[in-house]
Amino acid sequence: MKLSIIIVNYNVSYFLSQTLLSVRRALQKLDAPAEVFVVDNNSVDGSVAMVRARFPEVILLENKHNPGFAKANNQAIRQARGEYILLLNPDTVVEEDTFRACCEFLDEHPEGGGLGVKMLDGQGKFLPESKRGLPTPRVAFYKVFGLAALFPGSRTFGRYHLCYLDKDQTHEVDVLSGAFMLLRKSALDAVGLLDEDYFMYGEDIDLSYRLTRGGWKNYYFPGTRIIHYKGESTKRTSVNYVFVFYRAMIVFARKHFAPNQAGIFSLLIHLAIWLRAGLAVGRRVLTSIVPILLDAGLLYGGMYLLKNYWEEYQKQGPADYPSPLMEVVVPAYVLVWLGCAYLSGSYDKPFRAWRIVRGIVVGTVLISAGSNFLESYRYSNALILLGGFWSIVVLIGRRLISHVMRHRNLRLMQSHQKNIAIVGSAEESRRVRHLLETARVQASIVGYVTPVPDPAAPPSRYLLGQLHQLDEIIRIHALDELIFCGKDLSATRIISLMIRLPQYPPVAYKILPEDSEYIIGSSSKDAPGEYYALDIALNLFQPQRARTKRLLDVLTSLGLLLAAPALVWFALEKVGYLRNCLRVLVGRRTWVGLRHTDASRRTTPAVLSPADATDTVAAPLPEATRRRLELLYAKDYTPSTDLNILVRRFRWLGQE
Template sequence: MKLSVIIVNYNVSYFLSQTLLSVRRALEKLDAPAEVFVVDNNSVDGSVAMVRARFPEVILLENKHNPGFAKANNQAIRQAQGEYILLLNPDTVVEEDTFRVCCEFLDNHSEGGGLGVKMLDGQGKFLPESKRGLPTPRVAFYKVFGLAALFPGSRTFGRYHLGYLDKDQTHEVDVLSGAFMLLRKKALDAVGLLDEDYFMYGEDIDLSYRLTRGGWKNYYFPGTRIIHYKGESTKRTSVNYVFVFYRAMIVFARKHFAPNQAGVFSLLIHLAIWLRAGMAVGRRVLAGVAPVLLDASLLYGGMYLLKNYWEEYQKQGPADYPSPLMQVVVPAYVLVWLGCAYLSGSYDKPFSAWRIIRGIVIGTVLISAGSNFLESYRYSNALILLGAFGAYWRSLAGD
């Protein structure tokens, strides 16, 4: 058996089907015996039924719970018969010649214990994690404090993603990506399987490091490419991802670094956890409030223009409204309209014109009723009605 392909799946049935189709085509070009494993970690999206129906050649291992990425891979590795073992993410697509050229490369480099390839995202952009350096405390410091991002091509600051190495040339690297990790079975037998202390993330760094310490070489090989729909099998911007990933880094440091280095590394990683978690929460909050703030600004501006028009052409009596109108009353109108629209579900997906109408109507009724009780702040009912129409049309335009 030349190659054993192992895919661990969890609730990404659609992407898994695309991966398996590409694997099937690539195996036709390999011209050598091969096998494919799918280890399903208790998916609830029909993944198991899909594999059984569409890919009967696949060896399906169905877990009744989610034991984690490392343990699930090890389940299949222990059964695999291939000279080479490929750990492949379920949100990837390989080229037709990927398996053939990768196996040929390791055939010609007997010292190679592992191999990674050039990875592109769904838009065809190169993914820098295709080649990585060892995350030492110094490298982690440069990444956490943004120096790696500022100077990606620096040999000093860019070591996390080895940005100074040409992405179109073959290189020896420290760390391979678990999204596509081709391993020599003989090397795995020598250094051991994936460390199951890692539930998810970090196990690829750990295994890569053990391979190099065991005398093997890890190669970055751009002779073929894969597409990695990064973020489908794992949502990388979520707070949960931040905590799980960086805590995996702490496990790695405590296992492989000297106590003083591990302590420094742990401090840096904890700092990174809270910085990244704060950024992730901030992005979510901003994404949620930005449409409301935009609507509030446009509504206030529209009411200001309406006020000026009404003063100029329609209003009887004194020319100008008193200053509290724009300082207090109109902000209150906007707050009530948008508050009622929000509570009515106007900002929920999918879009519903009825929810917008309901929210604006309720808000207008509350504003009208409230203005009748507050005579000192009672101005023009026409402005209220025109503002309500403006709020409705702004919400429609926003959706």
């Protein structure tokens, strides 16, 4: 057996199918026996069924829990019979000559214990982690404090990604990437398998280091390329990624560095954890609250001018309003207006002016009604009405100005449709068109580009040209996206086109794998991969419905807590009743939700399921029926459904 390929999968079925298709094609060029393992870490997205149905040649190992990347790989390594063992990520695409070229290179370099290749992201850009240096305390310091990014070509500061080494030349390197790590079996036998102390990340650094300490060499080999859709199993910009990755670095330091070095390294890593985690959280918070803060400032400024105008020209009686108006009352007005606008969906995409009008009108009515109950803070109804009008003008006007500056047009209410072209045969382009229409993708499909001219084919108004004209086609038709058909183009051809095509204007690339119903791509190395799939639109996950559901949870929880002295006696679990009221109030639970379906991972844990409304002790519903009822609930969700279930299952509000 020449080669054993091991792929550990966790909930990336769409990407795994594309990887296995590219592996199948590449093995045809190897001219030597090979085997493929897929180790599934308890996925819930149908990965196991997909592998069984479409790839019967694969040796499938199913775990009933998620033991982590290192343990899962070791499961297959212990069964592997290949002279070489390849650890391959499930979100990759390999070229047709990848396995042949890599095995030939190691055949010619018997001192090589491991090998990595040139990796590209989903847009064809080189991934610097294709070649890495050992993360010593000094290298970690340069990385953490940004010196590596400031001076990437420096032999002193750029050692983390070895940026001073030519990416198109073969080099000896310290560290290989676990996304594509070709290992000599005899070297593994000598230095040991992956260290299972690492759950995810760090095990590739650890094994690479043990290979070099064992007298073997690690090579970066650019003679073949792969696509790596970074960030599928975990998102690289998430707080979770920051903690998992840097803690893995601490495990590595404590294992391999002297105590004093490990202490320094650990200090640097902890500092990096909090810096990166803080930046990740701060970026998210700023992205979401800056527009709201800007609107609040504009509303307050406008109310200040309106107050001055009204004092000077319209107000009867004493000339000036008392100071509490601007210090307390107007900020409260702004809070109510923006709160109602937010709940109305004013900050959702795509923009709709009626959402702003609806929210501000409701807010104005609430302010007017509330001011009648607060005699000491009642000032001018005219100011409230003018403030409501000003709020509508500001919220719509700010968005219009921002849109004009960005898109140079006034079509604020129109969502931008992507211009898409398909690179493939007429038959495959029709299939892409059908998939996009079925998935309701908002796009204009300009036409298709044929990879191989067919003189016998009838003329088509959708034919844009041939591959050598692709640059001009992108420019003339202002394309936003290209979809490559994997059935008509080899992975090598697709990767070459991604690299060759101009970077400006920016064009997104996606691939339709052969016989697949999912169009796959990724916008950058830091962005999660994305795909166009045939999905059901679920009301439950719409932003406006989610906000309404959360508001309903808060109001019902407050009501149930206030009425607890009278109602708690009717609950079967009285302590649980009070505990659940508090949990729902702070957002740790929702009263009604999904408890039996895979989609429950996308939602807050629920106290009750919609299936509970018809379930009885005497005749419990089958699990499949419960899942169907929950799907219907998610698809047609309305707040009244939650209230109905709460009333009917009131005695069970204390259950876990």
